[in-house]
Amino acid sequence: MLKIWGRANSSNVQKALWAAEEVGVRYDRIDLGGPFGGLDKPDYVARNPNKRIPTIDDDGYILWESNAIVRYFGHKYGNDQLWPRDPKVRGLAEQWMDWQQTTLFSDFVVLIVQLLRTPPDKRDQTAIENARQKAEASWAMFDQHLKANAFAAGKAFTLGDVPLGVFAWRRYELPIQRANLPNVDAWYKRLQARPGYKKIVMTPLS
Amino acid sequence: MLELLGRLSSINVRKVLWTCLELGFEPSLTEWGSGSRSLQAPEFLALNPNGLVPVVKDGGFVLWESNAICRYLAHKHRRFDLLPEGPAERAIVEQWMDWQLTEINNAWRYAFMGLVRHSPKHRDASAIADSVTQWNHQMAILDRTLGRTGAFVTGEAFTLADIVVGLSTHRWYATPITRPQLTAVAAYYARLRERPAFARYSDQA
Numbered sequence: 001m002l003k004i005w006g007r008a009n010s011s012n013v014q015k016a017l018w019a020a021e022e023v024g025v026r027y028d029r030i031d032l033g034g035p036f037g038g039l040d041k042p043d044y045v046a047r048n049p050n051k052r053i054p055t056i057d058d059d060g061y062i063l064w065e066s067n068a069i070v071r072y073f074g075h076k077y078g079n080d081q082l083w084p085r086d087p088k089v090r091g092l093a094e095q096w097m098d099w100q101q102t103t104l105f106s107d108f109v110v111l112i113v114q115l116l117r118t119p120p121d122k123r124d125q126t127a128i129e130n131a132r133q134k135a136e137a138s139w140a141m142f143d144q145h146l147k148a149n150a151f152a153a154g155k156a157f158t159l160g161d162v163p164l165g166v167f168a169w170r171r172y173e174l175p176i177q178r179a180n181l182p183n184v185d186a187w188y189k190r191l192q193a194r195p196g197y198k199k200i201v202m203t204p205l206s
Numbered sequence: 207m208l209e210l211l212g213r214l215s216s217i218n219v220r221k222v223l224w225t226c227l228e229l230g231f232e233p234s235l236t237e238w239g240s241g242s243r244s245l246q247a248p249e250f251l252a253l254n255p256n257g258l259v260p261v262v263k264d265g266g267f268v269l270w271e272s273n274a275i276c277r278y279l280a281h282k283h284r285r286f287d288l289l290p291e292g293p294a295e296r297a298i299v300e301q302w303m304d305w306q307l308t309e310i311n312n313a314w315r316y317a318f319m320g321l322v323r324h325s326p327k328h329r330d331a332s333a334i335a336d337s338v339t340q341w342n343h344q345m346a347i348l349d350r351t352l353g354r355t356g357a358f359v360t361g362e363a364f365t366l367a368d369i370v371v372g373l374s375t376h377r378w379y380a381t382p383i384t385r386p387q388l389t390a391v392a393a394y395y396a397r398l399r400e401r402p403a404f405a406r407y408s409d410q411a
Contacts, residue, residue, distance in 0.1 A: 049350060063294075063301055065300070065304035065305055067304055068300040069297070071297065072294070076293035087281040087282040088264075088278075090281065091269050091274055091275075091281075092269070094273075094277060095274040098271040098273055101304070101307055102271065141255045
């Protein structure tokens with residue numbers, strides 16, 4: 001059976017798990033990283049020299065990098081709607097996936113580390129506020145896109161919504177001030193109707 | 207014709223130029239992000255609200271994010287040698303493209319901005335040293351991988367992963383830092399230099 005290594009509260013692991021739920025492939029998840037350690041163990045490094053989570057083993061086939069795993073699940077196990085074959089629709093899905101990595105991610109790392117994993121008296125309030133403002137500016141950009149599109153790649157949900165959807169849960173659950181972004185609100189509500197999102201992503205943050 | 211908006215000094219714009227050349231055509235390049243053509247201009251932000259280059263316009267279709275553009279172009283032109291058709295083979299190419307985006311790109315940023323672009327915000331010597339350490343660490347991961355494949359990032363054949371990783375490799379050699387001896391990376395760099403597109407676009411032109 002498909003194996004997915006990584007702790008369940010990791011945003012990048014949740015991308016892989018949620019995508020697996022969407023395409024309907026069964027998997028075993030093995031705890032790794034954070035309090036579980038194991039990233040430096042030789043057998044793990046042999047699979048993933050980058051020493052991060054998630055990593056998958058699909059019948060002997062090893063893959064890492066969370067967004068690459070999401071796309072692989074779509075391509076191998078998904079249908080044309082979840083992972084569109086049309087180059088333009090897929091291009092848009094991929095654009096927003098990459099944007100999560102290049103633009104949104106670093107600000108959320110600050111927010112997650114500071115607000116969830118740092119004691120209140122040790123928190124860097126300036127760093128938190130800077131990250132919050134930048135993250136909200138990024139969400140405002142996505143809000144504009146959602147004015148004319150129900151989802152990242154257009155009318156329908158695709159796996160292109162997965163990386164951003166994982167961080168949307170964090171946006172609404174972290175104790176931060178949020179801008180009024182009605183299109184992001186409506187998209188987030190649409191995601192919450194998906195069983196995979198509920199099961200994997202809508203879980204307590206830690 | 208494919209329109210490309212950007213500037214040659216951007217490594218991300220050069221990814222797209224190189225990809226086009228491998229696909230056998232030249233896009234029409236319009237300079238943005240240098241001189242008077244600010245990326246904050248309303249007409250540019252209307253295309254890419256993220257305010258970054260490259261952006262491509264393919265008829266009425268607009269796309270940004272450099273790696274997504276390269277994959278879009280290979281997909282559209284059905285160049286399965288550059289981006290394989292099978293899910294497993296394709297995902298390995300994408301894995302290394304994402305690695306360039308998430309790991310190596312973040313590792314070199316501070317050192318490159320300080321040592322090459324002379325940015326006033328990147329003058330902290332210990333932050334430069336940390337960045338170089340991270341960068342060399344990532345290049346060592348690449349070295350071990352290339353040692354196994356003996357040729358290109360994902361195997362014997364050149365793919366899109368080599369365009370994005372190849373440009374990063376060139377940047378590693380072109381930046382004034384102390385580099386460890388990485389023999390597989392050195393051989394890879396020599397292999398890339400044989401490609402006309404690399405000779406043309408590896409440098410800032």
